[in-house]
Amino acid sequence: MSTDTHTQGGGHDDEWFASAKKIYPMATHGLFRRIKWTLLFITLGIYYFLPFIRYDRGPNAPNQAVLIDMEGRRGYFFFIEIWPQEVYYLTGLLIIAAVALFLMNAVAGRLWCGYLCPQTVWTDLFLWVERKIEGDRRERIALDKESWTFGKLGKRATKHFFWLMIAWWTGGAWVLYFNDAPTLVWQLLTFQAPMIAYIWIAILTSTTYLLAGFMREQVCIYMCPWPRIQAALTDEKALNVTYRWDRGEPRGSLKQNKKLEKQGMPAGDCIDCFQCFQVCPTGVDIRKGAQIDCIQCGLCIDACDNIMAKVGKPSGLIGYDTDENIERRIEGKEPVYEIVRGRTIAYAGIIAVVGAIMLATLLNREFADISVLHDRNPVFVEQSDGSVRNGYTVRLSNKRRHDRHFMLHVEGMPAETRVEAVGVEETFAGRPIINVGPDTTREVRVLVTSPPGSELPHSTPVTFRITESVMGEVVTTQDTFKAPERD
Amino acid sequence: MADIHDKEVDQISGVETTGHEWDGLKELNNPLPRWWLYLFYVTIAWAVIYWVLYPSWPLVSSYTTGVLGSNQRAEALAALEEGIAGRSEFADKIVATSLEDISKDQQLLQFAMANGKAAFGDNCAPCHGNGGTGAEGYPNLQDDTWIWGGTLDDIHTTLLYGIRSDHEDTRIGDMPSFGKDELLDKEEVAQVSNFVASRAGLETKDGVDLAAGETLYVDNCAACHGDNLEGIQEVGAPSLMSASYLYGKTLEDITAQVHTARNGVMPPWVDRLDEATVKSLAVYVHAFGGGQ
Numbered sequence: 001m002s003t004d005t006h007t008q009g010g011g012h013d014d015e016w017f018a019s020a021k022k023i024y025p026m027a028t029h030g031l032f033r034r035i036k037w038t039l040l041f042i043t044l045g046i047y048y049f050l051p052f053i054r055y056d057r058g059p060n061a062p063n064q065a066v067l068i069d070m071e072g073r074r075g076y077f078f079f080i081e082i083w084p085q086e087v088y089y090l091t092g093l094l095i096i097a098a099v100a101l102f103l104m105n106a107v108a109g110r111l112w113c114g115y116l117c118p119q120t121v122w123t124d125l126f127l128w129v130e131r132k133i134e135g136d137r138r139e140r141i142a143l144d145k146e147s148w149t150f151g152k153l154g155k156r157a158t159k160h161f162f163w164l165m166i167a168w169w170t171g172g173a174w175v176l177y178f179n180d181a182p183t184l185v186w187q188l189l190t191f192q193a194p195m196i197a198y199i200w201i202a203i204l205t206s207t208t209y210l211l212a213g214f215m216r217e218q219v220c221i222y223m224c225p226w227p228r229i230q231a232a233l234t235d236e237k238a239l240n241v242t243y244r245w246d247r248g249e250p251r252g253s254l255k256q257n258k259k260l261e262k263q264g265m266p267a268g269d270c271i272d273c274f275q276c277f278q279v280c281p282t283g284v285d286i287r288k289g290a291q292i293d294c295i296q297c298g299l300c301i302d303a304c305d306n307i308m309a310k311v312g313k314p315s316g317l318i319g320y321d322t323d324e325n326i327e328r329r330i331e332g333k334e335p336v337y338e339i340v341r342g343r344t345i346a347y348a349g350i351i352a353v354v355g356a357i358m359l360a361t362l363l364n365r366e367f368a369d370i371s372v373l374h375d376r377n378p379v380f381v382e383q384s385d386g387s388v389r390n391g392y393t394v395r396l397s398n399k400r401r402h403d404r405h406f407m408l409h410v411e412g413m414p415a416e417t418r419v420e421a422v423g424v425e426e427t428f429a430g431r432p433i434i435n436v437g438p439d440t441t442r443e444v445r446v447l448v449t450s451p452p453g454s455e456l457p458h459s460t461p462v463t464f465r466i467t468e469s470v471m472g473e474v475v476t477t478q479d480t481f482k483a484p485e486r487d
Numbered sequence: 488m489a490d491i492h493d494k495e496v497d498q499i500s501g502v503e504t505t506g507h508e509w510d511g512l513k514e515l516n517n518p519l520p521r522w523w524l525y526l527f528y529v530t531i532a533w534a535v536i537y538w539v540l541y542p543s544w545p546l547v548s549s550y551t552t553g554v555l556g557s558n559q560r561a562e563a564l565a566a567l568e569e570g571i572a573g574r575s576e577f578a579d580k581i582v583a584t585s586l587e588d589i590s591k592d593q594q595l596l597q598f599a600m601a602n603g604k605a606a607f608g609d610n611c612a613p614c615h616g617n618g619g620t621g622a623e624g625y626p627n628l629q630d631d632t633w634i635w636g637g638t639l640d641d642i643h644t645t646l647l648y649g650i651r652s653d654h655e656d657t658r659i660g661d662m663p664s665f666g667k668d669e670l671l672d673k674e675e676v677a678q679v680s681n682f683v684a685s686r687a688g689l690e691t692k693d694g695v696d697l698a699a700g701e702t703l704y705v706d707n708c709a710a711c712h713g714d715n716l717e718g719i720q721e722v723g724a725p726s727l728m729s730a731s732y733l734y735g736k737t738l739e740d741i742t743a744q745v746h747t748a749r750n751g752v753m754p755p756w757v758d759r760l761d762e763a764t765v766k767s768l769a770v771y772v773h774a775f776g777g778g779q
Contacts, residue, residue, distance in 0.1 A: 016518055016519065017518050017519050017520070017521045017523070017524045018518035018519070018520060018521060019520075019521040020520055020521065020522060215522075218520070218522070222520065222523075375618065376618075377616070377617050377618030377620070378618045378620045378629055381620070381627070381629040381630050381775075381776065381777070382630060382730055382731070383630055383631045383730070383777075384630065384631055384632050384726070384728075384729040384730045384731065385730070386730060389629075389776055389777075391629075391775070391776055420776075422590065422596070422774040422776075423590040423591070423593065423596045423774075425591075437593075442593065443597065445600070445774050445776075447776040449776075
């Protein structure tokens with residue numbers, strides 16, 4: 001250990017902690033920029049305005065198309081109404097979402113990161129605002145170096161004002177998914193909304209402002225786990241934003257490379273203009289090859305294509321390509337694009353299967369439900385006349401928006417078996433008729449008494465069957481009837 | 488100072504070294520991001536704010552209370568108060584509704600069942616068991632054998648004033664200890680016990696005069712237990728024909744009870760539980776299924 005390590009460590013801790021290098025992404029235009037703008041409009045449009053779309057579900061039901069009603073414990077998505085016991089649909093959605101990410105990755109790398117990730121979308125929007133107010137890359141760099149003047153202060157204040165407005169709208173839109181949107185908007189304006197709404201708006205406003213305004217690419221590089229996962233998922237056949245170094249190298253200035261060409265020396269198409277680097281929102285030099293910081297947004301492709309057009313060279317020096325193809329071209333073979341391959345077929349297959357299962361269960365959804373819980377203590381009760389009684393807690397769900405009557409029948413027991421429901425007086429042929437209110441669940445205690453002297457085995461499988469009075473919908477569930485052990 | 492240390496750059500990675508070297512291995516300097524450091528400072532500041540706002544430091548006999556005066560015990564008590572207040576809407580309705588009508592209202596029934604279940608676990612389960620199945624000497628509340636009656640009103644009255652309790656309205660019915668108090672001699676106790684066992688379908692002892700037992704029963708027991716051993720609820724005399732005997736269903740158990748009577752006690756709940764809870768308990772116990 002040399003002595004000068006002490007001089008290094010002492011005093012200035014700059015050595016141990018590095019300030020993030022500020023990145024000033026430059027504006028560009030082209031195909032991928034247009035795709036990104038389009039996706040930004042679509043995704044943010046959906047996010048900001050979806051809660052205002054109405055969907056008529058009839059009386060006594062919310063008419064908001066997409067609503068997560070925490071208090072009523074219902075999720076509404078257009079024609080779909082999810083009850084708490086049906087949250088498995090969420091599991092299905094999450095599986096599809098995860099596999100869709102894998103599929104995207106197998107087809108074209110981090111498509112999600114570059115085009116659809118909220119961090120990317122909002123950062124893009126914030127950058128657009130910044131550019132409109134403070135100017136493009138050069139002007140922003142200059143402005144940062146400038147000393148504080150009223151002009152600079154004005155620009156900065158305007159920028160942060162608009163940033164905060166967008167962030168606030170983002171948080172505001174979030175809470176609208178959990179309550180009737182027009183009502184809540186009015187409540188928010190008149191300060192009548194519940195505290196929790198303001199808290200959530202504050203949380204999402206500050207996170208949007210901080211993450212999209214300040215953290216930006218650092219979220220992708222340091223905080224997000226997906227780059228690590230995707231690095232493990234990608235392969236040599238996946239399309240990735242790639243610098244085609246087989247064509248670009250050796251790079252050099254336009255002049256220098258022309259000179260080399262004239263001399264009959266090898267010269268690449270890359271003129272070392274750094275445009276690809278300057279437009280990059282994560283500050284990546286794509287010419288260094290695939291790297292974890294790259295979110296594959298394709299802006300460098302646009303930037304490079306614009307330059308290539310100017311210098312009269314074919315576009316596509318940077319483009320979506322595979323490692324395999326570069327090798328193939330070097331070997332003089334034709335590039336291949338194998339989008340359909342084992343991996344993608346498997347992912348698409350999983351998505352299709354899970355999607356089909358979800359669709360099938362959705363279409364065959366029952367509008368009534370029964371669940372039965374056998375008493376545990378006691379398991380059975382012997383009566384003075386020698387008959388045996390079992391108690392059950394029966395839950396009936398009515399998923400329709402009107403009162404419905406269900407006839408309860410217990411099958412598998414001897415004739416003369418009595419079935420009673422506590423609090424239910426109406427019966428038909430000895431079977432209780434249970435009324436369940438609109439869109440509710442009712443719990444009733446059901447007592448099943450075997451006839452005296454029936455000498456039932458220790459356990460008899462029985463079926464609880466409910467029949468709806470008007471539509472005749474039938475739902476059954478299994479349980480057992482317990483009796484004393486006989487020797 | 489800066490010119491003293493030559494910034495050595497690692498050739499392979501292009502990263503500066505810290506100057507630390509171990510056996511020829513050099514440590515690269517990949518500094519942590521500065522925001523990370525600031526975040527660390529923020530957590531320290533957060534901790535300090537927390538010390539000030541909330542109870543934190545233990546002192547010799549107490550602790551620092553924090554300027555917010557936060558107190559979890561007080562919060563818990565307030566929450567408890569709030570819970571009671573929240574229940575009062577239904578509790579008031581239970582009080583105002585007759586026992587028969589409670590089960591006609593779905594919501595009230597649900598509340599009464601939940602309230603009754605909780606109160607049963609707290610107050611009744613020690614003797615009658617969690618499921619209300621009782622034990623020897625403690626009646627089974629699940630079956631249809633009721634010593635003092637199994638209607639809602641009967642159950643409610645028993646709950647309010649207890650059995651052989653110190654309450655003035657309590658239900659009293661004492662079975663005499665025929666053997667111990669020498670009302671009957673040993674042989675007579677045996678005779679009457681065997682007679683009861685024979686009528687209840689139990690095994691009897693050979694050579695016991697059942698006819699004498701019957702005479703003894705009519706003279707001594709029928710007044711309370713009825714001519715046909717069916718029991719009389721008004722005096723709390725259980726049916727002797729039931730499948731469930733409170734003190735055990737063998738000849739020995741019966742003999743023991745005739746010789747030295749056990750008379751169980753149930754406390755009155757009228758002063759210990761509020762009206763809504765007692766009514767809820769009556770509904771809950773009635774809904775066990777044996778209610779009449």
